[in-house]
Amino acid sequence: MTFNPKHILGIKELTAEELIFILDTAESFKEINSREIKKVPTLRGKTIINLFFEASTRTRTSFEIAGKRLSADTVNIAAAASSVVKGETLEDTAKNIAAMHPDIIVMRHGASGACNYLAERLNCSVVNAGDGTHEHPSQALLDAFTIRQHKGRIDGLTVAIVGDITHSRVVRSNIYCLVKLGAKVRIAGPRTMLPPGLELLGCELCSNIEDAVRDADCVMMLRIQRERQGATLIPSVREYARFFGLNEERLKLAKPDAIVLHPGPMNRGVEISSAVADGPQNVILDQVENGVAVRMALLYLVAGGEKLQAD
Numbered sequence: 001m002t003f004n005p006k007h008i009l010g011i012k013e014l015t016a017e018e019l020i021f022i023l024d025t026a027e028s029f030k031e032i033n034s035r036e037i038k039k040v041p042t043l044r045g046k047t048i049i050n051l052f053f054e055a056s057t058r059t060r061t062s063f064e065i066a067g068k069r070l071s072a073d074t075v076n077i078a079a080a081a082s083s084v085v086k087g088e089t090l091e092d093t094a095k096n097i098a099a100m101h102p103d104i105i106v107m108r109h110g111a112s113g114a115c116n117y118l119a120e121r122l123n124c125s126v127v128n129a130g131d132g133t134h135e136h137p138s139q140a141l142l143d144a145f146t147i148r149q150h151k152g153r154i155d156g157l158t159v160a161i162v163g164d165i166t167h168s169r170v171v172r173s174n175i176y177c178l179v180k181l182g183a184k185v186r187i188a189g190p191r192t193m194l195p196p197g198l199e200l201l202g203c204e205l206c207s208n209i210e211d212a213v214r215d216a217d218c219v220m221m222l223r224i225q226r227e228r229q230g231a232t233l234i235p236s237v238r239e240y241a242r243f244f245g246l247n248e249e250r251l252k253l254a255k256p257d258a259i260v261l262h263p264g265p266m267n268r269g270v271e272i273s274s275a276v277a278d279g280p281q282n283v284i285l286d287q288v289e290n291g292v293a294v295r296m297a298l299l300y301l302v303a304g305g306e307k308l309q310a311d
């Protein structure tokens with residue numbers, strides 16, 4: 001199979017075969033990251049612009065590292081230090097950047113659909129690094145990669161995802177990805193943070209964390225996204241931690257060899273206790289490590305994949 005998408009905008013539009021192809025491609029790049037010289041010439045001559053309108057540590061840094069390890073010229077633009085603060089629109093910003101002929105724009109934006117908007121207007125490839133509450137495709141792919149690394153498969157596993165579901169782009173991309181790859185996905189969170197109709201995506205809604213975590217193979221915790229909440233949706237952080245936080249006691253309900261994932265940034269003592277976050281079942285830094293290989297694969301595939309070698 002060959003797969004060279006022009007853009008990566010979301011997991012929703014990808015097939016199971018395409019998802020597996022991306023994971024397998026990432027597998028082939030992973031080894032480069034532990035070499036002494038961590039660089040291959042694959043994307044030499046390509047220009048990648050990382051355009052971030054929202055804060056990011058993991059995604060921005062790993063897209064930059066991924067581009068550099070593939071020998072692309074990478075440029076980072078943070079909205080706070082750009083002409084956006086002078087009132088320039090997204091469309092004008094993007095058109096001006098596109099006039100400099102980048103091959104790929106990797107964008108994070110607070111508005112759902114902003115990456116699709118850009119992709120419809122520009123000639124270059126667009127990779128979604130997280131848009132509003134819509135999707136975070138590279139996060140779901142690195143999560144799937146990490147689950148496959150630790151469990152050897154995704155098909156047939158039970159994955160519990162707990163937290164602020166309404167405001168999470170990570171959960172939406174993960175549901176699309178894990179359901180397509182054959183996992184059973186359970187979702188739990190406070191009623192005020194559970195959007196109606198989520199079960200239509202093929203997951204099971206649980207009213208409490210215990211039901212979601214019981215006998216699960218993987219437990220993924222999400223933080224409360226206060227920056228996206230118009231109103232306070234929980235009585236207090238303390239109460240949230242009491243009813244929906246993952247502690248050692250609750251983790252015992254999962255399978256003994258269950259793994260714990262978190263996309264970061266973590267709020268220790270809120271959605272996850274430090275004992276679990278640093279405990280033997282956590283694979284959180286593996287997720288971060290795998291993020292580089294997955295993003296190398298995405299950049300390689302949108303840049304042309306195997307066709308690059310033929311040119």
Ligand code: CP
Nearest residue numbers: 056057058059263264
């Ligand atoms: N998981 C994630 O998107 O982290 P950052 O916000 O640090 O990029």
